Amino acid sequence: MDSIIIEWNDNFNTNVVKIDEQHQILIELYNKFIFAYLQDKELEILYEVFSELLNYTKFHFNEEEGIMTSINYPDIESHKILHKDLLSSVNTLFEEFKLGNTKISVEVVNFLRDWLMNHIAIEDKRIGVFANSN
Ligand SMILES: [Fe+2]
């Protein structure tokens, strides 16, 4: 089984410096959340780290959308929809945690890990390919 920690590897490189730097921070924040989770930190601490991850995700999506606009990325609209869908799923999870309706389960963690890794390695990489071919 794959580790739930994400280790940076070259597969994640979009070769757009600003995007790659932000993705590294995003992965660090995700790992910080996982370490807190694995150490059975109090829920309050988990929420705090989770909200840090959520806020940085929002920031990053905004920045990435700005980059797509500046290079006239043709698939910007569908990419924005992916961001919006991801954020709304993560937001829903977060709201449910806060209400105490959901435990932070292995499924939740796997969901987070998979979307982060797939989105970066597949969707964001396309931005890099386009940016570097123009
Ligand atoms: Fe993206």
Ligand SMILES: [Fe+2]
């Ligand atoms: Fe991204």
